[in-house]
Amino acid sequence: MNEKLVSIAIGATALIGLFFSRKKCSLCNKSHFGCTSCFVCNELVCKYCGKDISSLGFCCKSHGDIDSALINEKSVKVFSENYKGKIAPYKISKTIHTSYYRNKDNAEYALRFIAAINDANIVQEVKFTKKTENDNNYKYSVWSGNGRI
Ligand SMILES: [Zn+2]
Ligand SMILES: [Zn+2]
Numbered sequence: 001m002n003e004k005l006v007s008i009a010i011g012a013t014a015l016i017g018l019f020f021s022r023k024k025c026s027l028c029n030k031s032h033f034g035c036t037s038c039f040v041c042n043e044l045v046c047k048y049c050g051k052d053i054s055s056l057g058f059c060c061k062s063h064g065d066i067d068s069a070l071i072n073e074k075s076v077k078v079f080s081e082n083y084k085g086k087i088a089p090y091k092i093s094k095t096i097h098t099s100y101y102r103n104k105d106n107a108e109y110a111l112r113f114i115a116a117i118n119d120a121n122i123v124q125e126v127k128f129t130k131k132t133e134n135d136n137n138y139k140y141s142v143w144s145g146n147g148r149i
Pocket of ligand 2: 059063
């Protein structure tokens with residue numbers, strides 16, 4: 001076999017392996033196709049234990065009232081780490097951070113949603129981290145956000 005055929009064979013095996021590997025949902029411990037990472041806690045969740053919210057993916061039902069958080073997210077205020085003005089004290093004094101998203105707005109949305117699900121309406125000291133991903137020599141930027149609630 002020449003080198004190219006070998007690499008094709010390895011690629012196909014990896015693909016088949018990926019297709020048949022069933023990941024276990026961290027909440028119900030059952031194996032399903034398509035378990036995906038909860039964007040709040042990053043644990044794997046299935047569609048039965050998670051709720052699909054927009055392009056961000058799933059959020060575990062265990063985090064609380066997702067429907068209320070979807071509404072309350074809109075009133076969450078985000079303050080950059082450079083903001084010098086006076087802000088209300090932290091609600092629970094906890095650092096939150098998001099996964100990486102192709103769109104910076106998604107990272108900000110995730111921050112507001114995570115705040116809302118924690119009953120906070122302000123995210124302070126917000127900072128975005130940019131990273132470059134490489135997919136077959138195609139380079140693109142991804143963004144993650146973090147802040148304090
Ligand atoms: Zn599950
Ligand atoms: Zn979760």
